[in-house]
Amino acid sequence: MARTISWAQSLRAKQNALNLMLAAAVILGSVASLYALSVVERNVPTMALMTENRYRYPLMLHLANQLVDAKSDGERRRLRVDLDKQVDELNARLPLLEKGDPAIDAMPPSDPEIIENVRTRLEDWRARIKPILMERITENSTRDKAQADLDALDREVREQIDHINTGVKLSLDDSRERASRVRWLLVAKALILLAVIGAAHVVGRSVIKRVGLLADAADRAAAGDLTVKTNLDGQDEVAALGAAFDTMTGNLRTNIESEKKRRERTERLLAKVREATSKLSSATAEILASTAQQAAGAQEQAAAVAQTVTTVEQVA
Numbered sequence: 001m002a003r004t005i006s007w008a009q010s011l012r013a014k015q016n017a018l019n020l021m022l023a024a025a026v027i028l029g030s031v032a033s034l035y036a037l038s039v040v041e042r043n044v045p046t047m048a049l050m051t052e053n054r055y056r057y058p059l060m061l062h063l064a065n066q067l068v069d070a071k072s073d074g075e076r077r078r079l080r081v082d083l084d085k086q087v088d089e090l091n092a093r094l095p096l097l098e099k100g101d102p103a104i105d106a107m108p109p110s111d112p113e114i115i116e117n118v119r120t121r122l123e124d125w126r127a128r129i130k131p132i133l134m135e136r137i138t139e140n141s142t143r144d145k146a147q148a149d150l151d152a153l154d155r156e157v158r159e160q161i162d163h164i165n166t167g168v169k170l171s172l173d174d175s176r177e178r179a180s181r182v183r184w185l186l187v188a189k190a191l192i193l194l195a196v197i198g199a200a201h202v203v204g205r206s207v208i209k210r211v212g213l214l215a216d217a218a219d220r221a222a223a224g225d226l227t228v229k230t231n232l233d234g235q236d237e238v239a240a241l242g243a244a245f246d247t248m249t250g251n252l253r254t255n256i257e258s259e260k261k262r263r264e265r266t267e268r269l270l271a272k273v274r275e276a277t278s279k280l281s282s283a284t285a286e287i288l289a290s291t292a293q294q295a296a297g298a299q300e301q302a303a304a305v306a307q308t309v310t311t312v313e314q315v316a
Contacts, residue, residue, distance in 0.1 A: 018196055018203070025192040028185050045106035046097070047171055053093055054164045057129075057157045060086050064137050064153060068146045076139045087133055094122055097167075111174045117167040121160060129156045210238045214245060221245075226253040 063083040070076040097118045100108040109115050136149045210232045220228040226249050232242030 018200055021192055021196045021199070025189045025196065028189040028192065031185060045101065046109065047168065049093065049097060049101060049106050050164055050168055050171070053090060053097075054161060056086055056090050057160055060090070060133060061150075061153055061157045064133060064146075064150060067137060067139070068141045068143045068150065073139075080139050083133060087130065090125070091130065094125055098122065109171075111170065114167060114170045114174065117163060117170060121163045121167070124156065124160055124163065129153065129160060132156070206234070207238055210234070210242065214238070214242055217242075217245060217249075221249050226256065 060083060063079055063086065067076060067079040067083060070079055096106065098108065098115070100106050109118060132149050132153045137146050137153075141149075210230075213232060214230050217228045217230045228249060229246050230242035231246075232239045
């Protein structure tokens, strides 16, 4: 009777499990790579945008100081144009920190602390810094009249730079956290790959060992030793093959022993027949000898009778 192998214990199931684990490792590696790429795509352009905006504040402070110290109207107009240009550019660039900038693939922030930091910087710019630059410092401002505003602007610029530094630190922390997740994904991938390699080694070694035992048993059976047994452990196809081999050699051994017993019975029967035939031949020879002897006696008696008859006739 064929041995039933459950699917869960079959070699195919083990192979499928290894394939699934390998696929999971590949998927994890792909996810980690995509996640790392998203970290770069999200944070690097944003960091570049932050860095670009950070140098504009000292530049505007410097232009404002030059404006109030300018000696000629032409120089004042030029500095005012340059200052307005920087204000307009910063006014256009700052909201991109909150909304993202498709032109440089800068993504909008997702971390709550970074979002709050950006909103604080926007509010400070609109409520404190921009009014000083656009309304309180003009082409007609002098150092004496504008000194208080310049001092206030200096404080606000320093505070704004502190906010930018904080935002950069938060972005770096976010990048480190995301990188840590990537590392864990890569560690998980490595562990799964190690598990796949280990499981493949164990399964392969088990199969090779048992197939080797089966091959040795087959060699011994081919040499005439039908008492060999594989005794393979397990519930998979190799174990089933070993069990079938043991059954086959057992059946062959039983058939050969039965054939030997039949041959021995036949030989005993033939011996008895030969013995009976020999005895029958001896008896037949004795009967023939006795018959020949009786025939000779009968001939002698017949001759004696003939002689007697002849004698009687002569006498008569």
